[in-house]
Amino acid sequence: MSGRRHLLSVGDLGADGLREILRLADSFAEVNTRAIPKVPALRGRTVASLFFEDSTRTRLSFETAAKRLSADTVTFSAGSSSLSKGESLRDTAQTVTAMGVDCVVVRHRSAGAAVALSRWLDAAVINAGDGCHEHPTQALLDCYTIQQRLGGIEGRRVAIVGDIAHSRVARSLVAALQLLDASVTLVAPATLLPPAVEAWGVGLSSNLDDVVPRADVVYLLRLQRERQERALLPSEREFHERFGLSAERARRLADHAIVMHPGPLNRGVEIGAEVPEMTCATISEQVANGVSVRMAALFWLLGVPAGIASPPGAEVSPAPEPASAAEVGGD
Amino acid sequence: MTERPRVVIAGGTVIDAAGERAADVAVGRDGMIAAVEQGLASAAGGRDRVLDARGCVVAPGLVDLHTHLRQPGGEQAETVESGSRAAVLGGFCAVVAMPNTDPAIDCAAVVREVQELGRAALCRVEVAGAITVDRAGERLAPLGEMAALGVRLFTDDGAGVQDAAVMRRALEYATDLGVRLAQHCEIDSLAAGGHMHEGEWSSRLGIPGICAEAEEIMVMRDVALSRLTGAPVHFQHLSTAGSVAIVEAARRSGVAVTAEVAPHHFTLTDECCASYDARFKVNPPLRPREDVAAVRAALVRGSLDAIATDHAPHTSDAKDRPFEEAPPGMLGLETALALALTELKLPPAEVLALLSWQPAAIAGIDDTHGGPVEAGRPANLCVFDPAAHWTPDDSGGASRSRNTPYAGRRLRGRVRHTLVAGEPVVIDGEAQR
Numbered sequence: 128m129s130g131r132r133h134l135l136s137v138g139d140l141g142a143d144g145l146r147e148i149l150r151l152a153d154s155f156a157e158v159n160t161r162a163i164p165k166v167p168a169l170r171g172r173t174v175a176s177l178f179f180e181d182s183t184r185t186r187l188s189f190e191t192a193a194k195r196l197s198a199d200t201v202t203f204s205a206g207s208s209s210l211s212k213g214e215s216l217r218d219t220a221q222t223v224t225a226m227g228v229d230c231v232v233v234r235h236r237s238a239g240a241a242v243a244l245s246r247w248l249d250a251a252v253i254n255a256g257d258g259c260h261e262h263p264t265q266a267l268l269d270c271y272t273i274q275q276r277l278g279g280i281e282g283r284r285v286a287i288v289g290d291i292a293h294s295r296v297a298r299s300l301v302a303a304l305q306l307l308d309a310s311v312t313l314v315a316p317a318t319l320l321p322p323a324v325e326a327w328g329v330g331l332s333s334n335l336d337d338v339v340p341r342a343d344v345v346y347l348l349r350l351q352r353e354r355q356e357r358a359l360l361p362s363e364r365e366f367h368e369r370f371g372l373s374a375e376r377a378r379r380l381a382d383h384a385i386v387m388h389p390g391p392l393n394r395g396v397e398i399g400a401e402v403p404e405m406t407c408a409t410i411s412e413q414v415a416n417g418v419s420v421r422m423a424a425l426f427w428l429l430g431v432p433a434g435i436a437s438p439p440g441a442e443v444s445p446a447p448e449p450a451s452a453a454e455v456g457g458d
Numbered sequence: 459m460t461e462r463p464r465v466v467i468a469g470g471t472v473i474d475a476a477g478e479r480a481a482d483v484a485v486g487r488d489g490m491i492a493a494v495e496q497g498l499a500s501a502a503g504g505r506d507r508v509l510d511a512r513g514c515v516v517a518p519g520l521v522d523l524h525t526h527l528r529q530p531g532g533e534q535a536e537t538v539e540s541g542s543r544a545a546v547l548g549g550f551c552a553v554v555a556m557p558n559t560d561p562a563i564d565c566a567a568v569v570r571e572v573q574e575l576g577r578a579a580l581c582r583v584e585v586a587g588a589i590t591v592d593r594a595g596e597r598l599a600p601l602g603e604m605a606a607l608g609v610r611l612f613t614d615d616g617a618g619v620q621d622a623a624v625m626r627r628a629l630e631y632a633t634d635l636g637v638r639l640a641q642h643c644e645i646d647s648l649a650a651g652g653h654m655h656e657g658e659w660s661s662r663l664g665i666p667g668i669c670a671e672a673e674e675i676m677v678m679r680d681v682a683l684s685r686l687t688g689a690p691v692h693f694q695h696l697s698t699a700g701s702v703a704i705v706e707a708a709r710r711s712g713v714a715v716t717a718e719v720a721p722h723h724f725t726l727t728d729e730c731c732a733s734y735d736a737r738f739k740v741n742p743p744l745r746p747r748e749d750v751a752a753v754r755a756a757l758v759r760g761s762l763d764a765i766a767t768d769h770a771p772h773t774s775d776a777k778d779r780p781f782e783e784a785p786p787g788m789l790g791l792e793t794a795l796a797l798a799l800t801e802l803k804l805p806p807a808e809v810l811a812l813l814s815w816q817p818a819a820i821a822g823i824d825d826t827h828g829g830p831v832e833a834g835r836p837a838n839l840c841v842f843d844p845a846a847h848w849t850p851d852d853s854g855g856a857s858r859s860r861n862t863p864y865a866g867r868r869l870r871g872r873v874r875h876t877l878v879a880g881e882p883v884v885i886d887g888e889a890q891r
Contacts, residue, residue, distance in 0.1 A: 217778050237780035238664040239734025247778075258782060260664030298664055322667055323658040 132428050133245045133252045136261045137302035144427075145267065145306055151423035152271050152416070158195065159419055169198035172429050175228040177220060178255075179205045179235045184390060185255050185265075188414070189232045192421035198429070201228070216240060217247050224250045230429055233257070238295075251428045259293050265389055266299035268420040270307060272413050273344055276385050280307040286338045288314040288370055289348035289397050292321045296389045297348060301329060314338050314370065318359040335370055339379050346387045347372055347397045363396050373399040377407060385409050462487050463507045465882055467841060467875065468499030470511030473807050474518050474829035475815050483516055485837040489880030493833050509875045509885060511841050517810050518829030519551025519581075519838035519876065520795060521817040523611070523640075523718050524694060524766035526787065527553070527583070529575055530568070531560025535859045536771035538572065541791070542579035543856040544769070546883045548791040549840035549873040552582040552818070552827045553769075557593065558616035564588035564599040569607050580883045580891065581876075582838075584821055586611045589628050589639060595620045598628055605635040610822035613640035615694060618676050620646055625680065629689035638716075638820065640692035643676035643701070644668075644742065653782045655728040655743040663732060665781060668743055674700040681708040681715060690714040692820055695768050697723040697742040699752030706761045716820050718766035721790055721797040724754045726863060736777045736784030737863045740770070743786075757802060757812065764817040767794045771859035789862040792855040797864070799844055799871030806844055814840075841875040848872050856889060 134140065140148070158164055174193040176186050186202065193200045203223060214222075220231065230251040233241050241254035256262040273280050285304055291297045291313050304311050305328065312330035313320065324331065332338050339345060350366060360366050367373070377386060377399065386398075386408045394400040403410050465485040472481045472494060482498035485491055502508050522545065528536035538555070545553045555572055557563030563572060569585050576583030587604040591597045593614040601612060612632065618641055619625040625641075632639055649672040654660050656667025677693060681704060684691040696702060696717050705717045722740060727747050730738040738744060745753075756762050770787025777784050798809045818828025826836045849868050854860030876884035883890050 215775065215779060216783075235780060237782035239782075240780040242734045243778075243780055257780075258664055259666065295664060298662075321661040322656045322669075323661045326658045326661070 131251060134263055134424055134428060135241050135245060135252065135254045137263045137266050137299045137306065140263065142306040145270065145303055148267055148420065148423045148427050149271055149274065151426055152267070152420045155422040155426070156416070156419040158422070165195050165197060167197045168426055168430050169193070169196040172198045172229045173227060174198045174200050174230045174232060174425065175223050176200065176202045177223060177231055177233045178203065179216070179233070179240075180256070182234050182256065184414070185234060188417045189253075189255060189421050192418050192425055195418070196422055196425055198425065201226075216243070220244050220248055224248050230425065253424060253428065256295050258295065259298070260295050261299045262295040263299045264417070264421055264424055265296050266303040267424065268413055268417040269300055269346070269387060269389070270303050271416045271420050272387065272409050273385070275412070275416070276409060277343060277383065280304065280309050283309045283343040284312070284341060285309050285344040285346060286312045286314050286342040287346045287348065288335060288372065290319045290350050290354060291315050291324075291348065292319050293351065294348050300346065301327060312338055316360070316370070319354070335372070335376065339376050340381065342380065343384055344387060345372055345380065345384065349389065349391065350393055350397050367396055371397055371399060372402055374401050374405070377402050377405055380407055387413060390414070462881065463505055464492070465507045465509060465877065465880070466498050466502045467509045467511045467516050467839070470514045470516035470841060472516045472831050473810060474831045475811065476830050478807060483831060483839065485877060485880045489837055491831065491833050491835050491837045494831055507882065509841065509882065511874070513845065514841050514843045514874055515806050516831065516839060516841050517806075518814045518818075518831060519827060519840045519878065520549045520813045521821055521823065521827050522550050522553040522767050522769070522791065522794070523764055523817045523821055524615070524720070524768045525553040525555055525791065526558070526768075526770045527555045528771060529559060530571060535773050535776070536857060538575040538579050538583060540856060540858045541769070541771070542581045542583060543889050544789070544791040546580045546876040546878060547856050547873060547887070547889055548793070549795050549842055549876055550581055550791060551838035551840065551876065551878045552584060552821070552823055553791075554584045554586050554611055554821050556615045557586050557588040557613065562588050562593045564591055564593065566600065566603045566607055569604050569609055573607065580889065581878050582823070582827070584611070584823060585609055586613055586615070586640070588612065589614045589619055590624065593617055595624060598624070598631060601628070601632055601637065602635055605637050610637050611640055611692070611820075612637060613642060613694065615640070615642045617646070618642045618644045622679055622683065626683050626687060629683055629687040629691070633687070633689050638690050638692050638822070640694050641676065641680050642694050643673045643680070643696070645672045645675050648672035648675070653739060653743075654731045655745050657728060657746055659728045659731060663734070665731065670698040670700055670745065670749065673698055673742055674704060677701045677704045681705070681713055684708075684715055685713050688714075690716065693717040695720045695723065695742055695766065696762070697745050697753065698749045702752050702756040702762070706756065709761070716763040718764040718817070719753050719757065719762055720766060720768040721794045722788060722863065724750055724757065725797050725801050726750075730863065731781065734781045736779060736781050737788060737861050739781055739784055739786050740768070740788050741786035754802065758804060760808070763812070763820060765794060765798055765812045766817065767791050771857050772861050773859055777861045787861065789854055789857050789859060791857070793850055793862065793864050793869065795842060795873065796848070796869035796871040800869045837877050837880040839877040840873060842871055842873045844871050846870070846872040
């Protein structure tokens with residue numbers, strides 16, 4: 128298993144890996160504009176989605192990406208499976224890979240689940256969200272979207288607002304933005320900030336009104352409903368009042384600034400009901416870019432012939448044009 | 459029964475609470491120490507069993523205040539027999555079996571069952587009883603009934619007694635029973651949902667944390683309850699700088715509290731969890747460097763009473779799970795002495811105080827355990843080479859489980875022989891049954 132590539136966290140990927148996948152995503156974005164958006168890059172490869180936690184959107188995005196690369200896809204979701212019969216994650220995953228799977232895309236409610244799988248399995252593992260830890264392909268697609276809209280990431284001021292503490296999206300995004308030299312400010316009440324957040328090396332604020340006019344990007348996180356039950360917040364209404372991006376606040380953004388959200392939206396909570404339709408909002412672009420970026424991630428993991436795969440962070444082969452991408456997977 | 463040979467432990471240095479001297483130790487067929495003096499080995503007869511102890515320390519057997527033997531109910535992870543084998547290989551002649559079994563040890567019937575299993579064990583098995591029925595923290599368990607069977611230590615270990623009034627009443631009720639109550643300090647409402655220490659590492663790893671204060675607040679509370687009731691309280695597996703400071707202050711003001719720490723809390727930090735390897739999941743959780751340093755310093759100052767293993771076996775199936783889904787706990791019996799010798803920079807006598815005679819007194823078994831090494835005393839003895847280096851592997855040793863966090867870590871100090879009531883149960887590092 129040594130030397131096999133995985134996509135487990137943004138930190139593992141490093142700045143070079145991030146830039147490499149973002150470059151590859153450009154090529155695949157072009158594929159996605161074609162009349163028949165499909166290339167044979169991963170023909171004969173099998174990608175399994177193991178979703179132990181519901182996430183229709185991420186799963187569909189990965190499956191669309193895999194199919195556009197001509198990979199075969201199989202899906203395992205917790206509700207309909209042996210997991211409810213008490214089988215362990217390790218046994219389930221080993222069963223699936225025993226069928227000859229090249230890559231496992233895993234979503235799990237526990238931090239580190241993808242890391243554990245990468246130790247246990249002889250297949251490439253993509254972390255599609257592990258507990259409160261990371262969701263690296265979300266960060267990649269967010270970076271791709273920022274780059275597309277603002278022309279670059281370095282030096283951009285990004286405010287991430289809301290439930291940082293429980294957000295794998297935030298952990299991955301902060302790591303990616305720091306690697307790409309953006310300036311990050313977290314905006315949240317203290318109850319929704321991670322412990323020892325001072326060590327993250329980011330700006331902190333609890334005043335969204337101060338932050339909005341100076342931000343290039345305002346990134347809103349979904350507020351989980353159960354947060355109020357654990358005394359983290361008095362009410363959704365008060366959260367919206369203090370930390371929600373209302374239309375009124377959105378109008379005080381700089382002209383070029385954008386509003387991002389990983390979905391699904393809680394309209395009227397973290398985001399004003401009408402904000403998603405404003406031109407500053409990039410929500411559907413993020414979804415579209417998600418497919419290109421996940422194609423890039425899958426190709427980055429599986430598209431290099433076995434044996435010459437280099438470890439994360441090492442120098443990787445230059446981005447192929449879509450035509451050459453088609454050849455590489457054909458072995 | 460075949461007649462046991464006399465045993466002579468030859469050429470070692472005897473260390474007990476009274477001091478240190480070069481002497482051979484002869485053990486009679488009755489299991490008692492017959493003589494402690496030089497030259498016994500050369501006078502040994504052909505039918506005597508001579509155990510080589512050159513270069514070794516000959517000490518009162520170790521006493522573990524905190525062992526999970528998992529019986530009844532957890533036999534896949536450990537049994538009284540397998541756990542006692544791990545104990546004697548680690549130099550322990552007595553262990554206190556924790557009551558968080560299934561069913562819990564919370565009444566005479568279960569106490570008797572474990573005591574019965576203990577009679578066939580390789581070391582002495584003292585049974586700890588639960589403070590409350592089913593360790594649920596609500597109604598008092600029959601402390602008197604269990605005390606009458608010889609139970610000397612009570613705890614709901616695995617959980618703390620959450621309700622301050624219940625703990626107060628338990629302390630008051632126990633005052634005339636000659637027993638000691640021990641507390642697993644953890645405020646559930648603060649710790650709920652946590653799986654490692656709350657701090658920089660949990661923040662980075664996205665693993666929900668348990669703050670140090672979840673432990674410290676209960677230590678503070680029970681210091682106050684000990685003062686209120688006049689009853690002694692023993693604090694189990696303290697892990698933070700704050701807890702240590704609270705206990706030291708309490709003792710200075712004359713409150714009758716005692717405290718133990720587990721080897722992993724002075725040898726491993728929360729950074730170990732970065733691998734998401736559940737072998738590093740334990741409760742209380744591994745703490746940051748500063749806490750580890752504070753715990754060590756307190757041990758070195760002599761302000762804590764005991765090192766107790768919190769030996770907590772779990773099957774590989776249970777541990778080979780995502781960190782948040784695996785149960786907390788790690789093996790400890792076979793590595794505790796070596797970790798203390800390797801890491802604490804204390805003379806052997808002070809390490810032995812923490813592992814033998816001080817815990818023996820807290821367990822209420824100092825009549826037979828913890829020394830002194832002198833004629834007429836029961837021969838519960840541990841012989842170890844303080845200079846021998848070894849490296850534990852990931853097999854878990856004699857335990858039925860293999861969840862050791864120390865595989866591959868080079869340690870100094872190795873048990874050579876262990877005698878329990880005169881029987882050499884370990885000879886040259888090998889269990890004899």
